[in-house]
Amino acid sequence: MQLVVARIGRAHGIKGEVTVEVRTDEPELRLAPGAVLATDPASAGPLTIETGRVHSGRLLLRFEGVRDRNAAEALRNTLLIADVDPEERPEEPDEYYDHQLIDLDVVLADGTEVGRITEISHLPSQDLFVVERPDGTEVMIPFVEEIVTDIDLDEQKAVITPPPGLIDDRAEIASARDAAEPEDGAGGKYAAEAEDDS
Numbered sequence: 001m002q003l004v005v006a007r008i009g010r011a012h013g014i015k016g017e018v019t020v021e022v023r024t025d026e027p028e029l030r031l032a033p034g035a036v037l038a039t040d041p042a043s044a045g046p047l048t049i050e051t052g053r054v055h056s057g058r059l060l061l062r063f064e065g066v067r068d069r070n071a072a073e074a075l076r077n078t079l080l081i082a083d084v085d086p087e088e089r090p091e092e093p094d095e096y097y098d099h100q101l102i103d104l105d106v107v108l109a110d111g112t113e114v115g116r117i118t119e120i121s122h123l124p125s126q127d128l129f130v131v132e133r134p135d136g137t138e139v140m141i142p143f144v145e146e147i148v149t150d151i152d153l154d155e156q157k158a159v160i161t162p163p164p165g166l167i168d169d170r171a172e173i174a175s176a177r178d179a180a181e182p183e184d185g186a187g188g189k190y191a192a193e194a195e196d197d198s
Contacts, residue, residue, distance in 0.1 A: 004079050007023065010073070014068060020059050020080070031059065033050060035048070038080075039079065047063045050064045096153075101158070104151070105157045106131050109161055115132050118138075139166070
């Protein structure tokens, strides 16, 4: 199975290094020196990684045969593609590769169908499942332990326990209204406590 693991950005310096946008959870494995990667467009590769280093929070790579800024700049926006065994699993038991999660059915704990995972969105703060609902709409579900309680690859499903409002807009409106009501009582309680302290 072929997976996109990075996209080449702009050239860095004059000796052939490029910045890369990492698209894998295991860059130390997929983008290590010696790795041979296919490319999209295919005419740009295959590329063999010669060196890699982190500079100002960005991963810089140099490829064999790419020796100057012009050659590096010619690779800009090229996708780097690794061959991955579809049965391969990350080292941590509660981690998954994107391709293992795409197309999983998303259900509630009672079995109610929510939809199907169509995409994994990797944000700086957390990962999100992009779930297509049966009616064609999409809902974003944070991939966190409190919400995604079980991933069953054998059954091809992800079990979730969403908080109110995450997948049901009406619940969100109701909870917002309920939260707004108790304000009057809160002020009185605070005033009483302040008097007790004096």
